[in-house]
Amino acid sequence: MIPYFSKTRHQRDRHPVPPFLRGWVLPIALVLLWWLAARLHWSDSPLLVPPGKVWDTAVQQVASGELVRALAASLRRDLIGLAIGVSAGLVFGIAFGLSRLFEKMIGPTFHTLKQISLFAWIPLLSVWFGLGDAAKVAFLSLAAFFPVVLNTFEGIRSVPGELIEAARVLKFTRRQWLTKLVLPAAAPSILAGIHLALVYAWLATLGAEYLLVSGQGIGNTMIDGRELFLMDLVIFGVIVVGLVGFALNWLAARLERRLLAWRGRSVAQF
Amino acid sequence: MAQAGTLEIQHLSKSYAVKEGDLAVLEDVTLHIAPGEFVSIVGTSGCGKSTLLRLIVGLEDQYQGQVLLDGQRIVGTSLQRGIVFQEHRLFPWLTVEGNIELGLLNAPGTPAQKREAVREHIALVGLQGFEKSYPHQLSGGMAQRVAIARALVSKPDILLLDEPFGALDAMTRAYLQQELHRVWQAEGITMILVTHDVEEAVYLGDKVVVMEPRPGRVRRIVPVDLAHPRARGEADFAAVKQKVLDEFSHDSASLAEAPLKADPGAVPQLPAALWQFAI
Numbered sequence: 001m002i003p004y005f006s007k008t009r010h011q012r013d014r015h016p017v018p019p020f021l022r023g024w025v026l027p028i029a030l031v032l033l034w035w036l037a038a039r040l041h042w043s044d045s046p047l048l049v050p051p052g053k054v055w056d057t058a059v060q061q062v063a064s065g066e067l068v069r070a071l072a073a074s075l076r077r078d079l080i081g082l083a084i085g086v087s088a089g090l091v092f093g094i095a096f097g098l099s100r101l102f103e104k105m106i107g108p109t110f111h112t113l114k115q116i117s118l119f120a121w122i123p124l125l126s127v128w129f130g131l132g133d134a135a136k137v138a139f140l141s142l143a144a145f146f147p148v149v150l151n152t153f154e155g156i157r158s159v160p161g162e163l164i165e166a167a168r169v170l171k172f173t174r175r176q177w178l179t180k181l182v183l184p185a186a187a188p189s190i191l192a193g194i195h196l197a198l199v200y201a202w203l204a205t206l207g208a209e210y211l212l213v214s215g216q217g218i219g220n221t222m223i224d225g226r227e228l229f230l231m232d233l234v235i236f237g238v239i240v241v242g243l244v245g246f247a248l249n250w251l252a253a254r255l256e257r258r259l260l261a262w263r264g265r266s267v268a269q270f
Numbered sequence: 271m272a273q274a275g276t277l278e279i280q281h282l283s284k285s286y287a288v289k290e291g292d293l294a295v296l297e298d299v300t301l302h303i304a305p306g307e308f309v310s311i312v313g314t315s316g317c318g319k320s321t322l323l324r325l326i327v328g329l330e331d332q333y334q335g336q337v338l339l340d341g342q343r344i345v346g347t348s349l350q351r352g353i354v355f356q357e358h359r360l361f362p363w364l365t366v367e368g369n370i371e372l373g374l375l376n377a378p379g380t381p382a383q384k385r386e387a388v389r390e391h392i393a394l395v396g397l398q399g400f401e402k403s404y405p406h407q408l409s410g411g412m413a414q415r416v417a418i419a420r421a422l423v424s425k426p427d428i429l430l431l432d433e434p435f436g437a438l439d440a441m442t443r444a445y446l447q448q449e450l451h452r453v454w455q456a457e458g459i460t461m462i463l464v465t466h467d468v469e470e471a472v473y474l475g476d477k478v479v480v481m482e483p484r485p486g487r488v489r490r491i492v493p494v495d496l497a498h499p500r501a502r503g504e505a506d507f508a509a510v511k512q513k514v515l516d517e518f519s520h521d522s523a524s525l526a527e528a529p530l531k532a533d534p535g536a537v538p539q540l541p542a543a544l545w546q547f548a549i
Contacts, residue, residue: 165329166359169347170420171376180372184363262363262404 049231054239057232066221071240073216078205081137085144086197090190092145093152097186098178114146118204122211132215136208143204144197151193155186188260195252202245218244274340275427275460277303277326282335284321285485294485295321298335301479301488303462305427308454310475311464312514318486319464323430326462327353339428349377352421353430356437358413360405366392366416367401373423391419394453411442418453428460436466447473451498472511473500480517490517 017025031051037043038050061067095102096110121142129135159182167181183190209219218240225233279301285292296318303309311319324330325337328347337344339351352373360369370391374384392401395415405413414434421429431450435443447470454461454474465471471478475494482489492514496506 162355162357162359163361166355166361168329169327169351169353170372171347171349173376176375180375181361184361187363263406 046229047231049235054232054235057230057236058239061221061233061236067218067240070216070218070221071244074205074209074218075244077133077136077208077217078140078201081140081205082144082197082201084137085141085201086148086194088141089145089148089193089197090152093149093190093193094156096149096153097156098182110149114150118143119207119211122208126212131212135212136205136215139208139212140201140204143200147196147200148190148193151189151196152186155189155193156182158189159185188263191256191259195249195256198248198252199245202248206241275305276340277301277428277460277462278336278338278341279303279322279326280336280338282322282325282333282337283485284318284325284330284333296325296333297485297487299486299488301491303460305460306458308461308463308474308476309479310471310477311462311479311481312466312468312471313481313486313489314483314518315466316486317481317483319481320432321486322481323353323432323462323464326428327351327430349373349424350427351430352424352426352428353432354414354417354421354434356433358405358410358417360413360416360420362405365402365404366397366408369405369416370419370423373420377424387423387425391423394422394456395419396449409442410438411446414438414446415449418450422453422457422459426459428462429457431461431463433465434463435470443467443470448499450474455498468511468514469502472507472514473502478510478514480514492517 035051038048042048058067092110096107118139121139125135125138129138163181163185167177172180205217206219209215209217210223213220213223218237222234222237222241225231225237279299282296282299283294284296285294287293299318299322301309311322313319321330325333326339326344328344328351331345344351361372364372367388370388371384374387377384379387392398395418397412397415397419400408400412405416408416418429418434434450435446438446450461450463451474461474463471463474468478472494477494478492480489480492481487492510494510496510500507
């Protein structure tokens with residue numbers, strides 16, 4: 001696909017692992033190593049649970065519906081927070097990009113707030129919204145908000161001057177100028193912002209469950225596992241969180257590639 | 271409407287404000303362009319020929335003198351005046367069809383009429399079969415043809431061409447010059463072509479306006495009384511071309527580019543930055 005990496009078909013085919021399986025080599029090797037370590041009793045620490053036990057826990061979690069309940073709770077918050085953060089970010093970013101007055105008035109405050117670590121908001125949010133879902137949703141809206149604002153702003157400000165002139169020659173109205181030129185031209189940047197928001201929001205979903213401990217969620221499952229010293233449950237949680245993150249990222253990349261097909265090359269792959 | 275497209279430029283002067291004061295780009299330019307005429311403008315860089323086009327199309331304002339189209343003073347851009355730039359300036363997220371439709375976005379007509387006009391103009395520039403292609407899938411010459419179709423689709427009285435073939439290879443350029451000539455005859459509208467290429471100017475123009483730089487002025491207007499199709503190899507053609515070239519060789523020192531000086535004909539940075547927010 002990438003010209004400077006491509007070799008002749010003959011050279012490619014001689015490689016022992018087919019391309020679509022290459023990403024699986026490392027995870028499979030690690031699981032194998034883990035299984036060996038447990039099997040050969042390299043350590044008798046209770047921290048080293050065998051893969052089989054984790055598998056049993058997984059089966060049990062799925063069968064009992066525990067996993068679905070926890071994951072649904074987490075994803076629900078993730079999506080609500082994402083929707084709020086992304087919408088607010090788009091409105092803000094577009095206003096920022098289009099209006100100099102808005103930028104002058106709100107810009108300095110925004111750029112100061114942006115510097116504050118996300119986790120520094122937790123104490124404030126927990127006082128305002130309690131420890132329940134509201135605080136968690138507020139926290140991950142915030143996580144999604146900043147990357148969307150910054151990328152939307154950047155995209156709108158970098159519309160090529162040549163195309164702006166072309167739009168003037170074609171007598172675009174203000175509305176056409178926004179919908180037919182500025183937004184499509186900024187789309188790659190805006191989508192990159194939304195993609196980042198998706199990643200941040202999922203990280204923040206977990207962060208919120210750790211820091212605002214109450215209620216259900218995949219993070220809470222892992223906390224329970226730690227407290228009851230069920231290493232199999234903890235490891236199972238880590239794997240699920242990783243897989244969900246991977247799936248979200250994959251979906252976003254697919255969507256981006258589809259919407260930006262006019263660029264003529266694949267955008268972010270993974 | 272048969273006489274639409276008379277362009278009258280009277281004592282046109284234009285200067286840009288720079289740090290050291292005013293920089294004159296055009297000084298006392300007077301030109302009369304008849305309807306349906308093809309006028310080529312040649313000159314070295316910095317002679318203000320691009321600025322002249324930008325004034326006619328309405329992308330620049332604030333000038334002294336008059337620029338009149340059919341007796342009306344030109345204010346701002348208009349669908350009456352189309353322009354093709356050196357770069358195609360197509361919207362990369364739209365197909366060939368979509369880009370040409372942009373020319374009709376604010377033109378009168380029903381959607382069906384507009385679709386028909388787009389189809390006709392795709393045929394006019396010979397791009398049938400590429401309606402659904404995106405700009406990145408086109409060659410430079412094809413993209414430039416789309417740009418020509420986009421500028422023509424709203425049936426302007428006048429088409430301005432700012433070095434439209436400057437970035438193309440010699441063979442594509444020669445071919446597109448032929449094509450442009452065919453389009454000009456088919457449409458019967460006024461065209462003004464700015465170019466560095468003397469041969470191109472003579473091949474296409476009814477007359478060739480030779481400009482000189484610092485400040486930009488009309489040096490001479492060379493009529494081209496040759497029948498079409500013109501053969502580049504013929505003696506008459508070579509004689510006219512030589513006549514134009516002679517204008518450049520007279521006092522080449524005054525025509526040469528000044529060392530280490532900003533090109534006054536170039537697009538100034540300031541307005542470009544302003545439009546982003548002014549609109």
